[in-house]
Amino acid sequence: MYVELKHINKHFGNFKASDDVSFGIEKGKLIGLLGPSGSGKTTILRMIAGLETPDNGDIIIDGKIINNVPASKRGIGFVFQSYALFRYMTVFENIAFGLRVLKKPENEIKERVAELVKLIGLEGLEKRYPSQLSGGQRQRVAFARALAPNPQLLLLDEPFAAIDAKVRQELRHWLKEMIAKLGVTSIFVTHDQDEAIEVADEIIIMNKGRIDQIGKPLDVYSTPKTSFVASFFGQPSIFKDYSKFNSFEAIDGAEQAIVRPEFVKVTKKDETQKYGKSAQEGVVTDVAFRGSGIELTVLVNGETLTARRSFDEPSVSVGEKVDVFVYRIFVTAGDNAYLLENKSFRDPVIVI
Template sequence: MYVEMKDIEKHYGDFKASDHVNFGIEKGKLVALLGPSGSGKTTILRMLAGLENPDSGDILINGKRINDIPAAKRDIGFVFQNYALFRYMTVFDNIAFGLEVQKVPKAQIKERVMELIQLTGLSGMEKRYPSQLSGGQRQRVAFARALAPNPQVLLLDEPFAAIDAKVRTELRNWLKDMIHKVGITSIFVTHDQDEAVEVADEIIITNHGRIEQTGTPMEIYKTPETPFVAQFIGKSTVVSHYEQLNGFDSVAGAAQAVIRPEFVRVSKSGRLEQYMSAAEEGTVEEVVFRGNHLELTINIKGISIKAERSLEKDPVSVGEKVQVLIYRLYIFDENRTYLMENSAMQENDVFYI
């Protein structure tokens, strides 16, 4: 592994920001630290950068322990959430700053800066100031400045947080392509699931200072290992008394379940063509327009679940009786998550993850 954290602990008074954190990242990977606010992801990033020191444990890059190496000598590039560009410096001078601090010869600085300006799509903007740039352009300058000294690792703290939604989507694709083109090992912090899934090669999910799960976006989404991940990932509805639903038996120790919208099919009354014995009658409680689909809240035997309905299908309205087919759900105990298929549709009830 190229970047490693081994049994890292970090406290702020009585608050445990990192609780025996362990993970490894392969060289050249783009990895997302994903979790809710206060989960410890930014603390991990700051300890890697040398802006915070762990209370115990080891941080290694390329096999070398870096705990005692000052931040300025760790050979790490850092892109801050608010860009942290120098307002009175041009694009060229902002990108060149780190190289000038290292006293790199001017001819080499010019060559490197112009290479990065072209790489990041900033050609023709060399003499502009940050105030003359859009949010996306400022982010590209911050990215180029961090890459200028050829760091061995790039860290990004919520790199898209200060950018409007449309530009954010464009920058996600740009950043992923750029990092793979450059080939630099990169770690970015985010609380946005869509961002992590779209951009990252791997995701590390944090919660209360612990690592809940590590894996590819597909692995994290399809096979959540812990109750927290099952509830945190996706547009999940947590329900009790899932055993009241057709096709699902109670499992000892597993008192709750998670149902995702893609596990549910909603049909207008009398229109369901198969699996009638597995379906439920529900009442539509809420209909919310989400742009490319309708989000429904449906009450089944006192249990409220979320579902989605295509705009191409006949609309449903609040108070309408509908037929609801729940294909599967995740159930969980204190430690593990299980995928349960609707037994009226499948022969096997439970698959361990």
């Protein structure tokens, strides 16, 4: 492993920000640190950068323990969510800043900055100041500034948080392509699930200072190993008694059920219902336009479920009675998550 954290603990007073955190990252990978506010992900990033010191445990980069190495000597690039560009420096000077600190020759600085300006697609804007750039352009400059000294590791703290939705989507693709092209090992912190799934090679899910799960985005999303991870993604409906829904196997010690919108099929009364025997009647309580489709809130047997329909399907109205088929469900017992499939859909599959 190129980057390793071994049994890292960090307290801020009585608050435990990192609780025996251990993981490894292969060279050249783009890793997403994902979790809710207060889960400890930014603390981990800052300890790797040298901006915080662990109470105990080791941080290892390229086989060397760096706990006592000053931040300036770690060879790490850091991109902040607020850009942190120097307002009175041009694009050129912002990117060149780290190279000047290292006292690189002027011809080498000009060559490196020109290379990076081309890489981030801002040729011709070298003399502009940050106030003359869009949010997306400023973040690209911050990215180039972090890369200028050729860091061995790139850290990004919610790099798209201050950017509007459309530009954020564009920058996600751009960042993934740039990291792949440069081959620099990178870790980015985010609380945006879609962002982590789309950009990261692997995701590390954090909760209350601990790691709940590590894996490829699809694996973490589709086969959560803990109740927290199962309930973290998407817009889940959570309730206790899943026996209200037909044709699911009983799990000993079951505490709650988690149903994601994609697990629910809503059909109008005059539409064909393939699994009619297991479908149940529900009442639509809300209809919302979500850009990529229609989001429905449906009341079934006293439980509220969220479901989706496409624009191509006939419209559904608030107050309308519909058929609701729940074909998949997560059930949690203790800290374990089990995936069950409706018996009328196929034989149940359990993932622990």
